[in-house]
Amino acid sequence: MIKSLGYTIYIGEKVFKDLSSFLKKQKYSNCFILCDENTFKHCLPGLIIQCKELKDAEIFEIESGENSKSLQLCSQLWETLLSYNADKNALIINLGGGVVSDLGGFVASVYKRGIDFINIPTSLLAMADASVGGKTGIDFSGLKNSIGTITQPKGVFIFPEFLETLPKRHIANGMAEIYKMALISDKVLWKKLQSAKILDNTFITRSVLLKNNFVKKDPLDKGVRKALNFGHTVGHAIESVLLASEVDILHGEAVLAGMICESKISLKKKLISKKEFDEIVNTLTQKFTFAPLPALLFGEMVKATVNDKKNTKLQIQSALLNGIGKNKINVAVTPMEILESLEFYNSITI
Ligand SMILES: NC(=O)c1ccc[n+]([C@@H]2O[C@H](COP(=O)([O-])OP(=O)(O)OC[C@H]3O[C@@H](n4cnc5c(N)ncnc54)[C@H](O)[C@@H]3O)[C@@H](O)[C@H]2O)c1
Numbered sequence: 001m002i003k004s005l006g007y008t009i010y011i012g013e014k015v016f017k018d019l020s021s022f023l024k025k026q027k028y029s030n031c032f033i034l035c036d037e038n039t040f041k042h043c044l045p046g047l048i049i050q051c052k053e054l055k056d057a058e059i060f061e062i063e064s065g066e067n068s069k070s071l072q073l074c075s076q077l078w079e080t081l082l083s084y085n086a087d088k089n090a091l092i093i094n095l096g097g098g099v100v101s102d103l104g105g106f107v108a109s110v111y112k113r114g115i116d117f118i119n120i121p122t123s124l125l126a127m128a129d130a131s132v133g134g135k136t137g138i139d140f141s142g143l144k145n146s147i148g149t150i151t152q153p154k155g156v157f158i159f160p161e162f163l164e165t166l167p168k169r170h171i172a173n174g175m176a177e178i179y180k181m182a183l184i185s186d187k188v189l190w191k192k193l194q195s196a197k198i199l200d201n202t203f204i205t206r207s208v209l210l211k212n213n214f215v216k217k218d219p220l221d222k223g224v225r226k227a228l229n230f231g232h233t234v235g236h237a238i239e240s241v242l243l244a245s246e247v248d249i250l251h252g253e254a255v256l257a258g259m260i261c262e263s264k265i266s267l268k269k270k271l272i273s274k275k276e277f278d279e280i281v282n283t284l285t286q287k288f289t290f291a292p293l294p295a296l297l298f299g300e301m302v303k304a305t306v307n308d309k310k311n312t313k314l315q316i317q318s319a320l321l322n323g324i325g326k327n328k329i330n331v332a333v334t335p336m337e338i339l340e341s342l343e344f345y346n347s348i349t350i
Contacts, residue, residue, distance in 0.1 A: 001018075002205075002208060002209060002212055004132065004152070004156075004212050004215065004216065005134070005152050005215065005216060005219055006152060007152055007153060007154050007155050007156070008155055008156075009132060009155075009156040009158065009208060009212065010155070010156070010157050010158065011158040011160070011201075011204065011205055011208065012158075012159075012160075013159070013161070015157040015158060015159050016047070016050035016051045016157070016159070018155075018157065019051050019053075019118075019120075019155075019157050020051050020052070020053050022118075022154075022155055023051070023053040023054070023091075024053060026091070026116070026154070028089055028090060028091040028116070029086075029087050029089040029090055030058065030084065030086055030087070030089075030090040030091070031053075031054060031056075031057040031058070031090070031091045031093060032057065032058045032059075032060055032081065032084070032086065032090065032091070032092050032093065033047075033054065033057050033058070033059050033060065033093045033095050034060045034062065034077075034092055034093065034094050034095065034096070034100055034103070034104040034107075035059065035060070035061055035062075035095040035096050035100060036061065036062050036063060036064035036065075036068070036096050036097075036099070036100060037061060037063065037064055038064050038096075038165075039095050039096040039097075039100065039122050040059070040061050042122075042162070042165040043095055043096075043120075043122045043162050043165075044059065044095060046162075047095060047120065054093075057093070058084060060077060060080060062100070062103070064096075064097075064099070065099065066099060066139065066243060066251070068099055068103060069099055069102055069103050069137070069138040069139045069145075070138055070139065070140075071138060071140060071147070073103065073138075074103070074106065074107050074138060077103075077104075077107045078107065078111055081107075081111055086111070086112075086115070087112070088112050088115060089115075090115050090116075091115065091116045091117065091118065091154075092104050092105075092107065092108040092115065092116070092117040092118075093117070093118055093120060094117060094118070094119045094120065094121075094131075094153075095120045095122060096121075096122050096123070096126070097121070097122060097123030097125060097126045097130070097170070098121075098123065098125050098126045098129070098130035098131075098251065100126075101119045101121060101126055101130055101131050101136075102130065102135070102136055102137050102138070102145070102148070103136075103138060104117055104136075105117055105119070105134075105135075105136030105137075105149075105151060105153065106136035106137050106138055106147075106148055106149060108136075108151075109136050109149040109151035110149065114151065116154045117151075117153055117154065118153050118154050118155040118156065118157065119131035119132075119153050119155075119156045119157070120156075120157045120158075120159070121156070121158055121162075122162040122163075122166070123163075123166055123170055123173075123174060124163055124166060124170065124171050124173070124174025124175065124178075124199070124204070125170070125173055125174035125176075125177055125251065125252055126174075127158045127160065127163075127174070127204050127208075128174055128177055128178050128181070128203070128204050128207040128208065128211075129174075129177040129178075129181070129207065129211060131153070131156045131158070132156055132208055132211050132212055132215065133211060133212075133214075133215040133225075133228075134150045134151055134152040134153065134215070134219065135148065135150055135221075136148050136149050136150070136151055137149070139240075139243075142240060142244050143240055143304075143307060144236045144239055144240050144243075145236075150219065150220055150221065152219075158204065158208070160201045160204060163199075169250065170250070171199060172252065172253075172288055172289075173250045173251065173252030173253060174252060175199070175252070175287070175288075176252035176253070176255050176256045176259070176288070177207070177252060177255065178193065178203050178204075178206075178207045179193060179256075179259070179284065179287075180228075180230055180231050180255065180259060181206075181207045181210045181211060181228075182325070183230065183259070183280065183321060183324060183325070184227045184228070184230045184319070184321065184325075184326070184327040185210050185213075185214075185227065185325060185326070185327065186206070186210055186325055187324055187325030188325075189203070189206055189207075189210070190324055190325060193283075193287075194283050211228065214227060214228055223329070224329070226319050226329040226330065227319050227327035227329055228319070229318070229319040229329075230259065230262060230319045230320065230321065230327060231255045231256070231258035231259035231261075231262050232255060232258055232319075233258065233262065233305055233316065233317075233318040233319075233333070233338075234257070234258035234261040234262055234301070234305060234338060234341060234342070235251075235254040235255035235256075235257060235258025235259070236254070236258070236304070237258075237301040237302070237304035237305045237338075238254040238257055238258060238293060238301055239251060239254035239255075240304050241297050241300045241301050241304055242254070242293075242294075242297070245294075245297065247294070256284065256288055256290070257290065257293065257345055259280075259284065260280075260281060260284060260290070260341075260344070260345050260348065261338070261341035261342060261344070261345050262318060262319075262320055262321070262341065263277055263280045263281065263321060264277070264340070264341040264344045264345075265318065265320060265333055265337050265338075265341050266320040266321040266322075268337060268340075269320065269331065271320050271321055271322045271323070271328055271331075272321050272322070272323060272324070273323075276321075276323065276324050279324070280321075280324070281348060285348060290345075290348065290349045291349060292346045292349040292350065293342065293345065293346055293349075295342075295343075295346060298339060298342045298343070301338070301342060302335045302338045302339050302342075305333075305335070305338050306335065315332055316332065316333045316334070316335065316338065317330050317331065317332060317333070318331050318332075318333045319331070320333075
C-alpha cells in the first residue's frame, strides 16, 4: 500500500478486497467500467467475480490502441454518460493499459466539472507508470497528449496477475519505463535490472514508489517531476511522427529509442561519462530489440521536438541524465543535437 496525493495505491493479490471496501465506503450513484476489447476479454470477468459490488456496473468497451485517445471518442463517452444520466456522484473505473487510463481519466476529469475515477491498470506500462500521478489526456492535432488535465484518481488497484495474458511485446514496452525510472533516480534498481532474468513484481512496486516520490514533490509538473520526461522529448517526437505515417510503434518502444538519443545528448553535454554511456547503451541493446527509424522522417521528428509541450519559448527543454541514477531537468537542447542523436540511434541498430 502506497500513499499518494489524497489516495492510496494498492498492489498485490488482495487488491479486490481493498476495492470492495473502497466501493462500499464511497456509495457511488453509478459505476462505469471503461475497457478495450482485450481487457474486456481477459480482465473484466475476473474483476466482476472478485468484486461483487461491480455486478451491476455499466461497461463501456472501446477499441484498443493509441487511436482511441481522441476527442471524437471523448465526445461519444460524454454522450453515453449523459444518456445514462450519470451525475456528479458517478465513478469511472479505468480497466486497461495507459490508453484506457489516460482517456478515461480525462473524460472523468471534465465531465460535469469532474467526477471520480479509479485506475485498475492491466498492462505493465500502466502498472509501473501511467496509472499513477494524475496525468490524463488525449492526442490532438497529431501531437501526443496535447490536451489533458492533471487530476488525481481516487485510488489505484494493481493486480500483477493480469499480466499473464499481456503479449510479450507489451511486457518489453512496460519494462522500458521501469528502466527509465532506474536511470533517472535509482542506481540500485538499475543494477538489479541489469542482472534480472525475469520480470519480478518488486520492480513494479519500486517503479511506482519512485514515480510517486516525484509526483508528491511536484504534483503539477513544474519542477522535479519533469525528470520523468527523460527519453520523452525525442521519444514523443518519434511516436507522433511514426503514428501519423501509420508505422506501428508502441509508446515504450519510442521512449527506449528516446532514452538512447537523450543518453547521447547527456554525454555530449558531459553530464554522463563515456563509461556510463557505454554501460547504458550496452545494457539496453542486450535487453531490448531496436529497429532502425526511417531517416527520411528525421527532419519531422526534430520539428516535433520543437513543438513539445515541455518547451518554453520554442526552445527545446529536455530532462537528461546527470550520471546513472540521477537527472538534470530544463536542459536546453538544440535541433542539431536532436538530429545527431537520431543518427547515432540508427547507427546502433545496424
Ligand atoms: N498518464 C501517464 O502518466 C502516462 C505515462 C506513460 C504512458 N502513458 C500513456 O500510456 C499509453 C500506453 O499505454 P500501454 O502501453 O498500456 O498501451 P495500451 O493501453 O494500448 O495497452 C497495450 C495493449 O495491451 C492490451 N492489454 C492491456 N492489458 C492487457 C492484459 N492484461 N491482457 C491482454 N492484453 C492487454 C491492450 O488492449 C492493448 O492492446 C500511451 O498513450 C502513453 O502516452 C501515460
